Amino acid sequence: MSRIESLIAAMTLAEKLGQLTMATSDSAVTGAVMSTNLGAGIVAGTIGNVLNLYGAEKVGAVQQLAMEKSRLKIPLLTCLDVIHGHRTLFPIPLGEASLFDPILWEATAREAAKEAAADGIHLTFAPMLDVARDPRWGRIAEGPGEDPFVGQVMAQAKVKGFQGSDLSQADCLAACAKHYCAYGAVTAGREYATTEVSRRSLREIYLPPFEAAVAAGVATIMPAFTDVAGVPLTANRALLKDYLRHKLGFDSVLVSDYNAIAELIHHGVASDLVEAAALALKAGVDIDMIANAYRDGLPGALERGLVTMAEIDTAVKRVLRLKEQLGLFDDPYRRGGTESGPALMARRKLARDVATRSIVLLKNENATLPLGNGRLAVIGPLADAPGEMRGCWPSAGRAEDSVSVLAGLKTALPGQDIRYAPGVDIESTDESRIAEAVSLCDGADTILLCLGESIGMSGEAGSRAHPGLPGKQRALAEAVLAGAVGKRVVAILFSGRPLIVPELSERVDAMLAAWAPGSEAGNAVADILTGRASPSGRTPVSWPRAVGQIPVFFGQRPTGRPADPKDHYTSKYLDIPNEPLFPFGHGLTYGAFDYANLSVTPDKARENDSFTISVTVINHGAREASETVFLFVHDMVASITRPLLELKGFDRITLKPGDSGIVRFTLPARNLRFPGADLEPLFEPGEIEILVGPSADRARLLPANVRLV
Numbered sequence: 001m002s003r004i005e006s007l008i009a010a011m012t013l014a015e016k017l018g019q020l021t022m023a024t025s026d027s028a029v030t031g032a033v034m035s036t037n038l039g040a041g042i043v044a045g046t047i048g049n050v051l052n053l054y055g056a057e058k059v060g061a062v063q064q065l066a067m068e069k070s071r072l073k074i075p076l077l078t079c080l081d082v083i084h085g086h087r088t089l090f091p092i093p094l095g096e097a098s099l100f101d102p103i104l105w106e107a108t109a110r111e112a113a114k115e116a117a118a119d120g121i122h123l124t125f126a127p128m129l130d131v132a133r134d135p136r137w138g139r140i141a142e143g144p145g146e147d148p149f150v151g152q153v154m155a156q157a158k159v160k161g162f163q164g165s166d167l168s169q170a171d172c173l174a175a176c177a178k179h180y181c182a183y184g185a186v187t188a189g190r191e192y193a194t195t196e197v198s199r200r201s202l203r204e205i206y207l208p209p210f211e212a213a214v215a216a217g218v219a220t221i222m223p224a225f226t227d228v229a230g231v232p233l234t235a236n237r238a239l240l241k242d243y244l245r246h247k248l249g250f251d252s253v254l255v256s257d258y259n260a261i262a263e264l265i266h267h268g269v270a271s272d273l274v275e276a277a278a279l280a281l282k283a284g285v286d287i288d289m290i291a292n293a294y295r296d297g298l299p300g301a302l303e304r305g306l307v308t309m310a311e312i313d314t315a316v317k318r319v320l321r322l323k324e325q326l327g328l329f330d331d332p333y334r335r336g337g338t339e340s341g342p343a344l345m346a347r348r349k350l351a352r353d354v355a356t357r358s359i360v361l362l363k364n365e366n367a368t369l370p371l372g373n374g375r376l377a378v379i380g381p382l383a384d385a386p387g388e389m390r391g392c393w394p395s396a397g398r399a400e401d402s403v404s405v406l407a408g409l410k411t412a413l414p415g416q417d418i419r420y421a422p423g424v425d426i427e428s429t430d431e432s433r434i435a436e437a438v439s440l441c442d443g444a445d446t447i448l449l450c451l452g453e454s455i456g457m458s459g460e461a462g463s464r465a466h467p468g469l470p471g472k473q474r475a476l477a478e479a480v481l482a483g484a485v486g487k488r489v490v491a492i493l494f495s496g497r498p499l500i501v502p503e504l505s506e507r508v509d510a511m512l513a514a515w516a517p518g519s520e521a522g523n524a525v526a527d528i529l530t531g532r533a534s535p536s537g538r539t540p541v542s543w544p545r546a547v548g549q550i551p552v553f554f555g556q557r558p559t560g561r562p563a564d565p566k567d568h569y570t571s572k573y574l575d576i577p578n579e580p581l582f583p584f585g586h587g588l589t590y591g592a593f594d595y596a597n598l599s600v601t602p603d604k605a606r607e608n609d610s611f612t613i614s615v616t617v618i619n620h621g622a623r624e625a626s627e628t629v630f631l632f633v634h635d636m637v638a639s640i641t642r643p644l645l646e647l648k649g650f651d652r653i654t655l656k657p658g659d660s661g662i663v664r665f666t667l668p669a670r671n672l673r674f675p676g677a678d679l680e681p682l683f684e685p686g687e688i689e690i691l692v693g694p695s696a697d698r699a700r701l702l703p704a705n706v707r708l709v
Ligand code: NOJ
Pocket: 030, 081, 125, 178, 257, 258, 460
């Protein structure tokens, strides 16, 4: 008998349910907390997994309880939300998505894994792969943005980065792809609300990132809190058992979200914990996070005949197998230790590089940036706010370890006249300090307006009906702009979403989306402002001009009445343009790029052929810069309407002034399949438009036509 089989044979029911239970250490909670004595549960074997406990010593101590005091000596699994770094914070995922760089996406996950593993963690609840097209939803901050292809590439990179090449290595973590699925489609962007998505949208938009995570070997998956078509994901047999387990072959651990099994009662699909537990287990959920539903509910479910012991054993087997894969049976203490000074310094350097690359230059009139010499007035509540730079889910990252914009600028520009006034708080309605901030701008040449959200305004439970500048920040910006005649004004936005700020964007000379850049925020912002680095971030979400446009995204399907300003009865708004303020992929640099010579060969392809696509990119600007190049397609006539643009590739090229280079893509023709009427992949002969360029603004894309035969 294998180790796992012998253990299962030796376990009592209570011990089995312990392996299916995750308890919190109570040091950080996001919802209802199970009242439990952690230590006693571990010793009794009724808690097998722990959430929110980190620090090599603390983890070592609880592990020791399991290994020395519990009857079967099964190692504990320790889990934490290491979303964008642990102690060293990288930009929030939406900011990282702006890099469009899978090598760096993997690198930050690798570093986060090393740092968290050194703190005794075995599993991270990341990557978050929810495609999100609604910036009212605060969790748009945590994921890849609006596009499923970006989600797929990010899924692969992150799983590889967190898990490394061998899960048993001491510096590797089990990853958890979440939240399966369509959580990003919550109604009206309201957190935890219901979702209404078609089976086609699931296949085309919401499932692909999870499919990529499974293909990359992700160790665990978390069902979303929400429902799809009336069936909560935590109890969704069709999506968990039939699709994930049977169709995709995912046979590892499904871990519920926080208290989600008990919440099946609120959803109205279970009348008590017994039914809730049975529904979740039957759907294939192995670990109950925090609800105590398996420990309290499954014994009753067995008695009522709602579940079988074999089903419980299957779940226990998966959990033990994960612990085995993590190397915990061989050495339960293998994670936890001290990292070397050089390793930490290299990580900070990476954090600065990635943060710099995540910043998107949205607007730069008259080459306002980079800054010249001159006096600076740094205004706004985000200018000296190191804690806010960390972003949502800061893990163990401390405010005192992050660099504020003000500090970063002072370091980068020693001796320069830099004055600072917050003007207002992030959210308060107090306007009494605005006048002081305005008068501080008097002698300045350039005013930097550091505006945006606090870290609690995005991420979980961070929905906003007015996703613009909070509090009195707009009043501050208007007062500063009114008095800023002859001065340059640069707005730097810190936020977990694209902030809807059309008036500000119109009036400032330059505007940057800095998201939440992490520990090295201020240094990264200073690198961009001073021109030490040329901006290269691209927005991974279409940037709305009004809440009424939401959801606005580039992958829209065609309509029978495309917008026509001359025809009233066409698909458009009467009061604003259909187009977002900035398209997906938009981001300026300090160079100036042109595209030429798009070539696609062959011009006809069968399903197993590939297209080679190349384009010449020329930097006719005065500075070296990096250009991100996007490859889109449009299937012009198909049996099912196809989106007007579908992203199929992206790449980056760095060019000195006056230089040109060639960017090449290989596009397998089979990647142009789409879910047919039966939702199975369909290769349909016909004409395909290939479009290459700097963003999803169709007017700026070079087109070429090919045929699938
Ligand atoms: C609830 C969140 O939805 C999930 O993303 C997170 O991993 C868990 N809480 C654990 O903190």
